[in-house]
Structures are given as structure tokens and as C-alpha cells.
Amino acid sequence: MMKSSSTLVNKNTIDTIAIGGFDGMHIAHQELFKNLGKNGAIVCIETGYANLTPKSYRQEYTNYPIYYYILENIKKLEGIEFVKLLKEEFTSLKKIVIGFDFCFGKNRKYCIDELKKIFDGEVVVISEIKFDNYPIHSRHIREFIKDGNIQKANKFLGKEYKIYGVAIKGQGLGKSDFVPTINLRIDDFLLPKDGVYITKTYIDNIEYNSVTFIGNRKTTDNSFAIETHILNKDIHFENINISIKFIEKIRDNKKFNDFIELKNQILEDINYAKKYFY
Numbered sequence: 001m002m003k004s005s006s007t008l009v010n011k012n013t014i015d016t017i018a019i020g021g022f023d024g025m026h027i028a029h030q031e032l033f034k035n036l037g038k039n040g041a042i043v044c045i046e047t048g049y050a051n052l053t054p055k056s057y058r059q060e061y062t063n064y065p066i067y068y069y070i071l072e073n074i075k076k077l078e079g080i081e082f083v084k085l086l087k088e089e090f091t092s093l094k095k096i097v098i099g100f101d102f103c104f105g106k107n108r109k110y111c112i113d114e115l116k117k118i119f120d121g122e123v124v125v126i127s128e129i130k131f132d133n134y135p136i137h138s139r140h141i142r143e144f145i146k147d148g149n150i151q152k153a154n155k156f157l158g159k160e161y162k163i164y165g166v167a168i169k170g171q172g173l174g175k176s177d178f179v180p181t182i183n184l185r186i187d188d189f190l191l192p193k194d195g196v197y198i199t200k201t202y203i204d205n206i207e208y209n210s211v212t213f214i215g216n217r218k219t220t221d222n223s224f225a226i227e228t229h230i231l232n233k234d235i236h237f238e239n240i241n242i243s244i245k246f247i248e249k250i251r252d253n254k255k256f257n258d259f260i261e262l263k264n265q266i267l268e269d270i271n272y273a274k275k276y277f278y
Ligand SMILES: Cc1cc2nc3c(=O)[nH]c(=O)nc-3n(C[C@H](O)[C@H](O)[C@H](O)COP(=O)(O)O)c2cc1C
Pocket: 169, 170, 171, 172, 173, 174, 175, 178, 179, 180, 181, 183, 196, 211, 212, 213, 216, 217, 218, 219, 220, 221, 227, 228, 229, 252, 253, 254, 255, 256, 262, 266, 269, 270
């Protein structure tokens, strides 16, 4: 039932765990982790809809080992059964760190008070963390990203929003008629609103300044594309695994009357991004 992302840590030494979904590994999640001490671990409840840091991508944002429970497998457990499961998994467990709104088990009927009654160790409860008086939650961050409000999403995340994908073949028009681009296929990650963004692109762990287009190529073949143009470099790469960090939205997607108008706009986008970087 449980999958460990860390093979280096002996589970029996873990004395403190933080529990939650932790999609995004945002600022509030990091506040919980500050209470984990030197033998801590993170227990992720996988809901199946995590799309800010899906699957094991959460590990990039913490040095603590992460263990996963599939929600489907544990959601029917009574409180006592869930705590028993945790104690069996982590035989030295003494402390559980949760947020103010943590509930678990059958019909989510067990919350902080019940956990304190059932668990014979310490329960540390973190009160609601806010940014500029606005509560920080993954669902709010998803809305910011869907609105293209990347700067706000990044503030809540405490880092730049990053997605992973693979390079795929494009129309072959970029190089000849516009600017060269890497076309991407992205699975699992939430995509920002259609438009053009200032981004950083990572290939083989090398960071490149870039601009990224997301949307239907209304001016050419109308098909959906995610395309990145690397600034100031003609790159050749073998690795098809690519990641992109979003910094700021430049503009919405648009249909142009002809290729020349689109090319001029792309050159303007590039200049705008260059002003940010250089
Ligand atoms: C910075 C940038 C901005 C773009 N903006 C638009 C746009 O507003 N409307 C559009 O139809 N296509 C836009 N595109 C996509 C171009 O249509 C696309 O790069 C071109 O069709 C080449 O596609 P290919 O790489 O598959 O050959 C943009 C591309 C880049 C790199």
C-alpha cells in the first residue's frame, strides 16, 4: 500500500511525520515541515488529482523522505485503524504534524481532536498560514495558474511554478517562418492559461532563459501546442525530458492576419522577455 521515495532512510528511525496531500509543496506545507526535526518524514495522501507537483515530483521540494498512501485505499478506515497503520509503518513514531484543517478516515469524520485522543504521542497543529491575509491552499494556487496569474501563484508556492514534459515534433514552421521552438507534451501538470510567458527552460539540468507559448496556434494550423523558444541560443539536445519554470505572463493567445504580423509579435515578446532577463 505504501511506496517510499527514499531508499536511504531507515523507516524505523522516523519519529515525526507530517500528513496531508501536499500538492504544490507550497509555503504553508513548508511551515509544517519545519516541525519535523532530524528524523522526520512526510506522509502524502495521494488523491489522484494532484497536478501542481504530481506523483513523486514533490520530492524535489524537500529533503525529508516522502511516503505515499493512495487515498482510495485508506479513506474507509476508522480513526483507530488509520493510527494503527501509521504506528505499524513507523515503529518509532512519537509526533504527528498537521494543519488546522486536517481531517481523515471514513467520511473525513476524524479531525484534530479525534487524532489527539487516538494517538498516544504528540500532535502538533499549525494554524492557518496566510499570505497578504489570503489563506494559502493548493486549490487557490490552481486558480491563479488557470487565470495566468503566475506571479501570485509563485508567491504562494514560495518558488517558480515548474512543469515537466517531453519534447515532441512540431509543424516544422517555427524555424523557417518564425523562431525555432521546442514543442512539448505535458502530462499530469496543470497548464497555465493560454498565452505567452516569460520562462526558464531546463534541458540536461542546464537553465536557459526562454519564452513559452501555450494554446491553439490560431494563426497556423489551429492545433494545441506548448512551445518554448530559447533566447539568444541555437541549442541542439539529445535529452527529450524538459522542464519549464513560469515567471510572468506577457499576453493572451491571439489570431493574426498573416505570418508576418505573428512573427513581429513574437519578436516583441522576445524583446519583452529579454528586458526581464538582461
Ligand atoms: C513567443 C511565441 C508566441 C506565439 N504566439 C502565438 C499567437 O499569439 N498566436 C498563434 O497563433 N501562434 C503563436 N505562436 C505559435 C506559432 O504559431 C508557432 O510557433 C508556429 O506555428 C511554429 O510552430 P512549430 O514550432 O510547430 O513549427 C507563438 C509562438 C511563440 C514562440
